[in-house]
Amino acid sequence: MKKIGFEFQETLSGTFERVGKNEPPRPFRLEAHMVASDAVRTLHDKRVAITGTLDAEGFAEDVPVEGNLELAPVSRRVIRYEFCFVGNDGIPYRFVGQKDIRLSDLLGSLTKLEGIIHDMDGREVARAHLAFHLGSDLIPFLLSIRPAHAN
Numbered sequence: 001m002k003k004i005g006f007e008f009q010e011t012l013s014g015t016f017e018r019v020g021k022n023e024p025p026r027p028f029r030l031e032a033h034m035v036a037s038d039a040v041r042t043l044h045d046k047r048v049a050i051t052g053t054l055d056a057e058g059f060a061e062d063v064p065v066e067g068n069l070e071l072a073p074v075s076r077r078v079i080r081y082e083f084c085f086v087g088n089d090g091i092p093y094r095f096v097g098q099k100d101i102r103l104s105d106l107l108g109s110l111t112k113l114e115g116i117i118h119d120m121d122g123r124e125v126a127r128a129h130l131a132f133h134l135g136s137d138l139i140p141f142l143l144s145i146r147p148a149h150a151n
Contacts, residue, residue, distance in 0.1 A: 002149060003038040009144035010034065011137050012113055014130035016056055026057040028128050032083075034069055035148050046072040050083050054095075059126065060087040065095070073110070077101040081115065094118045097128065107134075 010032050015025035032052035036042040048069040055062050067083025070076075079099040086092050097115025102108075111134065117126040132141075 003040070005035065005037040005039045005042065005148040007033065007035040007144070007146060007148040008141065010132065010141055012130040012132055014128060016059070016117070016126050016128040018059070018126050019124050025129075026059070027055070028057070028130060029055045030065070030130065032065070032069075032081075036071075037148055042071070046070050046075070050081065052083075054083075054085050056126075056128075058088070060085055060093070063087070067095075073099075073101045079110075081113065092120050093125065094120065095128070097130070 011030065012032070013027070013029040016028040017023070017025050030052060032050050034048045034050055036048045042048060048071050050065065050067045050069050052065050053062060054060050054065050063085045065083040065085045067081070070078060070080035070082075072078050077100065079101065081095065081097045084092060084094050095115050095117050097113045099109055099113055101110065111132040113128075113130040113132075115128040115130065116124055117128065119125050132138075
């Protein structure tokens with residue numbers, strides 16, 4: 001039986017700061033493609049696959065990302081991003097960020113994402129401050145939502 005899922009594109013942009021470095025914030029942009037190949041399974045496990053591209057100036061420029069999105073804005077009031085990438089230095093890193101959905105600030109909590117970048121030993125190496133910009137990102141996001149089919 002063919003499974004039906006969904007997919008969408010999301011762009012988050014902002015800045016990041018290296019931990020322990022006396023540098024100004026630098027641009028950070030994530031262009032993510034999310035796919036849930038089985039909508040029924042996703043209703044239970046809340047997991048959506050992430051692939052895409054990260055551009056973090058001077059750190060990880062135009063590199064592929066791969067990971068998962070925990071999509072539980074109603075049941076747990078969270079949208080959690082976890083993905084891995086390889087930096088310009090050839091070292092693998094892991095990004096973890098979470099939107100904590102608050103009814104008192106629904107729009108703000110759905111559009112702001114704070115994240116931490118760790119090395120593979122779990123050490124924090126950077127912090128990112130990202131946003132989904134309604135003016136430029138909403139229409140492309142809405143137009144990207146479509147069914148996804150799996151075998």
